[in-house]
């Protein structure tokens with residue numbers, strides 16, 4: 001375990017995956033660039049990190065996903081034009097985040113899995129604990145996961161995994177943790193299993209796309225063999241980390257939304273629309289009509 005508790009300065013966001021479940025939409029446009037309402041999914045993820053006080057973000061990208069890096073580059077010509085036309089709200093929408101966070105990128109040479117993607121961050125992260133956010137998952141709620149995890153890290157000083165309770169029949173889709181509850185929504189982990197059968201699952205708390213990782217994860221990733229799906233799995237490396245250091249799990253207070261498949265992407269858009277009163281006012285009569293028509 002780290003002897004001195006360090007601050008969390010950096011976030012790592014893996015966005016290099018092929019996104020096959022989102023094809024053909026994700027062929028030339030990275031799935032992380034698909035919009036939820038007015039902005040690409042990845043922007044919500046970076047905003048969540050910024051809201052937790054992180055000013056340094058590393059995107060782990062792939063060669064065909066340049067659009068993500070471009071999205072976070074300043075576009076001087078566009079900004080000048082919006083300023084000249086006094087379109088302040090639009091100007092803020094394309095420049096405000098860039099003024100709060102510096103966004104870096106590194107390439108994952110080959111899509112060898114989430115664990116391999118995280119390992120690509122080693123040089124940038126150095127010997128510090130860091131926040132890790134999956135680029136295809138966003139959250140809604142008053143306390144977003146990054147802030148919740150950073151606060152838990154400040155108290156506990158260990159690696160922390162964001163958790164979500166899932167129905168028993170769905171445990172085989174997730175990494176499932178087991179351990180001892182030591183406080184409200186707080187678990188000291190004793191085990192982690194990737195996609196267990198409902199009979200063998202250690203519980204119903206699933207790993208939910210947000211982590212604080214200690215730098216020892218990199219050695220663990222080096223020792224991790226190819227696992228499920230022929231990929232280097234982060235869950236397998238976390239199991240090795242658990243042999244070396246304590247890990248805590250925190251049940252997330254926010255609600256998780258995955259945009260990695262068409263149905264969940266559409267549902268995410270509807271949930272976010274329903275949270276915006278002006279938008280919902282325009283959308284709900286239309287949806288009511290549509291549902292009425294379907295019912296006939």
Ligand code: UTP
Nearest residue numbers: 014015016017018019020021111112113117135
């Ligand atoms: P997923 O497990 O959803 O995989 O990745 P995927 O390849 O993107 O999508 P499918 O399964 O083919 O539809 C979760 C996150 O990890 C990143 C993805 O970009 C996504 O944000 N990832 C995954 C990488 O960065 N590298 C990888 O090798 C795999």
